[in-house]
Amino acid sequence: MEADNATVVVAREVTRRYGEGETAVDALRGVSVEVPRGKLTAVMGPSGSGKSTLMHILAGLDKPTSGSVAIAGKEITTLSDSDLTKLRREHIGFVFQFFNLLPMLDAGENITLPLSIAGEKPDPGYYDQLVAAVGLGDRLSHRPAELSGGQQQRVAIARALVSRPDVVFADEPTGNLDSHTGHEILELLRHSVEQLGQTIVMVTHEARAAAIADRVLYLADGLIVRELAGATQHEINEAMEEIAQA
Amino acid sequence: MTRFSLKSLAGRKFRTFLTALAIVLGVAMISGTYVLTDTIDRAFSSIFDQSYAGTDVVVSGKGADINVFGEEAERPPVPASLLETIRALPSVELAMGGVYDETNAKLIGDDGKAVETQGAPSLGFGIDTSPELSRFNPLSLLEGRWPEGDGEVVIDAGVADREDFSVGGTIEISTLQPKRPFEVVGIAKFGNVRSLGTTTFAIFDVGTAQELFDRDGEFDAISVAGKDGVDAEQLMAEIRPILPANAQVRTGVAEAEDDKEEISEFTTFIRYFLLAFAGIALFVGSFVIFNTLSITVAQRTREFATLRTLGASRRQVLRSVLLEAFVIGFSASVIGLFLGLALAKGLEALFRALNLELPLADTVFATRTIVVSLLVGTLITVVAGLFPAIRATRVPPIAAVREGAELPKGRWHRLTPHVAIVLIAVALGLLGYSMFADEVGTAQRLLSIAGACCSSSSASR
Ligand SMILES: Nc1ncnc2c1ncn2[C@@H]1O[C@H](COP(=O)(O)OP(=O)(O)OP(=O)(O)O)[C@@H](O)[C@H]1O
Ligand SMILES: [Mg+2]
Numbered sequence: 001m002e003a004d005n006a007t008v009v010v011a012r013e014v015t016r017r018y019g020e021g022e023t024a025v026d027a028l029r030g031v032s033v034e035v036p037r038g039k040l041t042a043v044m045g046p047s048g049s050g051k052s053t054l055m056h057i058l059a060g061l062d063k064p065t066s067g068s069v070a071i072a073g074k075e076i077t078t079l080s081d082s083d084l085t086k087l088r089r090e091h092i093g094f095v096f097q098f099f100n101l102l103p104m105l106d107a108g109e110n111i112t113l114p115l116s117i118a119g120e121k122p123d124p125g126y127y128d129q130l131v132a133a134v135g136l137g138d139r140l141s142h143r144p145a146e147l148s149g150g151q152q153q154r155v156a157i158a159r160a161l162v163s164r165p166d167v168v169f170a171d172e173p174t175g176n177l178d179s180h181t182g183h184e185i186l187e188l189l190r191h192s193v194e195q196l197g198q199t200i201v202m203v204t205h206e207a208r209a210a211a212i213a214d215r216v217l218y219l220a221d222g223l224i225v226r227e228l229a230g231a232t233q234h235e236i237n238e239a240m241e242e243i244a245q246a
Numbered sequence: 247m248t249r250f251s252l253k254s255l256a257g258r259k260f261r262t263f264l265t266a267l268a269i270v271l272g273v274a275m276i277s278g279t280y281v282l283t284d285t286i287d288r289a290f291s292s293i294f295d296q297s298y299a300g301t302d303v304v305v306s307g308k309g310a311d312i313n314v315f316g317e318e319a320e321r322p323p324v325p326a327s328l329l330e331t332i333r334a335l336p337s338v339e340l341a342m343g344g345v346y347d348e349t350n351a352k353l354i355g356d357d358g359k360a361v362e363t364q365g366a367p368s369l370g371f372g373i374d375t376s377p378e379l380s381r382f383n384p385l386s387l388l389e390g391r392w393p394e395g396d397g398e399v400v401i402d403a404g405v406a407d408r409e410d411f412s413v414g415g416t417i418e419i420s421t422l423q424p425k426r427p428f429e430v431v432g433i434a435k436f437g438n439v440r441s442l443g444t445t446t447f448a449i450f451d452v453g454t455a456q457e458l459f460d461r462d463g464e465f466d467a468i469s470v471a472g473k474d475g476v477d478a479e480q481l482m483a484e485i486r487p488i489l490p491a492n493a494q495v496r497t498g499v500a501e502a503e504d505d506k507e508e509i510s511e512f513t514t515f516i517r518y519f520l521l522a523f524a525g526i527a528l529f530v531g532s533f534v535i536f537n538t539l540s541i542t543v544a545q546r547t548r549e550f551a552t553l554r555t556l557g558a559s560r561r562q563v564l565r566s567v568l569l570e571a572f573v574i575g576f577s578a579s580v581i582g583l584f585l586g587l588a589l590a591k592g593l594e595a596l597f598r599a600l601n602l603e604l605p606l607a608d609t610v611f612a613t614r615t616i617v618v619s620l621l622v623g624t625l626i627t628v629v630a631g632l633f634p635a636i637r638a639t640r641v642p643p644i645a646a647v648r649e650g651a652e653l654p655k656g657r658w659h660r661l662t663p664h665v666a667i668v669l670i671a672v673a674l675g676l677l678g679y680s681m682f683a684d685e686v687g688t689a690q691r692l693l694s695i696a697g698a699c700c701s702s703s704s705a706s707r
Contacts (some may be wrong), residue, residue, distance in 0.1 A: 028400060084643075094646070100548065159556070
C-alpha cells in the first residue's frame with residue numbers, strides 16, 4: 001500500500017454493511033480517504049451518515065465489509081488480534097466522547113496507563129510538557145470522579161498523546177461538554193497538532209469544532225460528498241446546509 | 247497493569263470482603279481441623295510414649311494372622327504362669343502382668359444407666375500397683391489410693407468430674423460379670439491429661455480384673471524391663487524361646503507405635519469428616535467467587551474494552567482478572583489460616599469448659615497445615631476466577647465506544663450488600679449449627695448445609 005511519510009492513514013473503497021438481507025444497513029458505501037501527518041482532519045455529516053463507523057474502521061476497532069485500510073504503511077484489515085494490539089499500543093491513540101477513564105486510577109495513573117500496559121516508562125521531559133499542555137498540574141492525584149468533565153477529557157487527551165502515537169482518533173470529544181469547556185478542549189487538540197506535531201482525526205457535529213481543523217470531510221449516506229481545507233466556521237456551516245438540502 | 251488490578255479490588259473492598267468470606271471460612275475449617283487433629287494426635291503420641299517409657303518389651307498373645315480392613319485380630323491372653331518364667335530370666339530386671347479390657351467395663355451412673363461414651367472405649371484394667379512396679383503403670387493417681395482386693399476401684403478424673411463420683415463413694419460397674427458395686431478408692435489420670443474425652447476407665451487389682459473379664463489364670467500382656475545394659479533386642483532374644491506358640495514379644499517402642507497408629511486412624515477419620523465440611527464451604531465459596539467475578543466482569547465491560555484500545559492484550563486482561571482472584575484467594579486463605587488456628591484453640595477451650603478435656607498437647611501448627619490451607623484456598627479462588635477472566639478477554643475493544651456496554655445497575659443494587667450480609671450470616675449460622683450441634687440428625691444436617699450453600703451463593707448477586 002502506498003504510504004509516504006506524509007500520510008498516516010490510507011483507506012481505499014471502504015464499505016461497511018451492518019446486518020444481512022432485508023434489514024441490512026450500508027453504513028459506508030465506498031469511502032477512500034487519506035489522513036495527512038501532522039494535521040487535524042475533521043469528519044462531519046448528518047446523524048447516521050457513517051462518521052463513527054468510518055472512524056472505527058480507520059482505527060482498527062471494526063473491520064470493513066470490503067476495502068482496505070493502512071496505518072503507518074501497514075494493512076490493518078487482515079491483522080490478527082495480537083498484531084492489532086501491538087498496532088494500538090504503538091500507533092494509535094483514542095479520545096472518547098464519554099472520556100473512558102478508569103475510575104480507580106488517579107489522573108496521573110490514567111495518563112501513563114498506555115505506557116504501563118506497554119511496560120514502558122514515561123519520558124520525563126515529554127510527560128511534563130504534556131501535563132503542562134493539558135493544564136492538570138495540581139490535579140494529577142485526583143480520581144476521575146473528583147474531576148469536572150472538561151478536566152476528565154484533558155486527562156483522556158493526555159493519555160491518548162502520552163505514547164506519541166502516529167494518529168489520535170476522537171469521536172465527538174466535545175459532545176458531552178458545555179460549549180465553554182468544549183472550546184478549551186478544542187484549543188488543546190489544536191495545540192497538540194501545532195506544538196506537539198500530532199495527527200488527529202476528529203468526528204464532530206459542530207461547525208465550531210470543525211473550524212479548528214486543517215481539513216473537513218463531509219459524509220452523507222455512507223459516502224464522502226465534500227472536502228474543505230482551512231475553512232471558517234461560516235463556510236463549514238454553509239457546506240453543511242447544502243448537504244442537508246441535497 | 248498490576249496496579250490496575252489491585253486498585254480495582256481496593257475500589258470494591260466491601261464486596262470483595264463479602265465474596266472472600268466463604269473462602270475464609272472454608273480455609274479456617276481446613277486449618278482448624280488440621281490444628282485440632284494434629285494436636286490430639288501429638289497428645290496421644292506423648293501419652294503412649296510415656297506409658298511405655300518404663301517398658302522395654304511386651305509379651306502378649308498373638309492374634310490370628312489376619313487383617314480385616316486394617317483391623318488386627320484381637321490378641322488372645324497369655325497364661326499367667328509365664329510371668330514367673332520371665333521374671334526368672336537372667337536379663338530381666340522387672341516384669342508385670344496386667345489385664346487390659348477395652349470395652350467391657352461399663353460404669354453405671356446415678357440414673358442407673360451406663361455412662362455414655364459415644365463410641366469411645368470403656369477401659370477396664372487390672373494393674374499390679376506395687377510401688378516397685380510403678381514404672382509399668384501408665385496412670386497417675388490424683389486422689390485416694392490404688393485398689394487393693396475385691397470391691398475397690400479407681401476411676402478416671404474425667405468421668406468422676408462429669409458424673410460426680412468421688413473418693414469414698416460407691417459406683418456400680420457392669421463387666422463380663424453381672425453388675426456390682428465397688429468403692430471408689432482413688433481417682434487417676436492417664437499420663438498427663440485429665441481425661442481422654444469421653445473414654446472412661448476403671449482400674450482394679452489384677453486378681454479382681456481377671457475375674458471380672460474372664461481372665462482367670464491369664465494376662466493380656468506382660469510388661470518387661472531389662473537389667474541395666476541389656477537392650478530390647480537381647481531381651482527379646484532371651485524371651486522368645488520360652489514363649490508358647492500363640493504368644494509374641496515386641497518392643498515397647500513398637501507397641502507404642504501401634505497404639506499411635508490406632509489413634510491416628512481415629513483422628514484421621516475425624517479429620518476427613520471435618521475436611522469434608524471444609525470442602526463444602528470451599529465449594530460454596532468457589533461459586534460465590536465465580537458469581538461475583540462474573541458480575542464485576544460484566545459491569546466492567548467498558549473498562550476492559552478501554553484497556554484493549556489502550557493496547558492491552560487479551561493475556562493482560564486475563565492476568566489482571568486472575569490476579570484479582572489470586573489476591574482475593576490468597577488474602578482470604580491467610581485470614582482463614584489464622585482464623586482456623588483461633589477456632590481450634592477456641593474449641594479446645596470450649597471442650598475444657600464442658601469438662602470434655604481433650605488430650606491436648608501444645609498446639610501443633612504444622613507446615614503442612616499452612617501449605618495446604620494457603621494452596622487450596624488460593625487455587626480454588628483462582629480456578630473459580632478462570633471463567634470470568636476468560637470472559638473478560640472476549641470483550642472486544644469496540645465495546646469501549648458502544649452505548650449500553652455497561653450493564654445497568656438493578657434497582658436493588660443499593661440493597662445488595664446488606665442482603666448479602668444477612669444471607670452470609672444465615673449461612674454461617676447454619677454451617678455452625680450443622681457442625682457442632684450434637685442432636686442434629688443426619689437429614690437435618692444435610693438440610694442446614696444445603697441451606698447454607700443456597701444463601702451464600704445468592705448473597706453475591
Ligand atoms: N452496531 C451496529 N449495528 C447495526 N447498525 C449500525 C451499527 N452501528 C451503526 N449502525 C448504523 O449504521 C449507520 C451509520 O452509523 P454511525 O454510528 O456510523 O453514524 P454517525 O454518523 O456516527 O451518527 P451520529 O452522528 O448519530 O453519531 C446508521 O444507520 C446506524 O444505524
Ligand atoms: Mg457517531
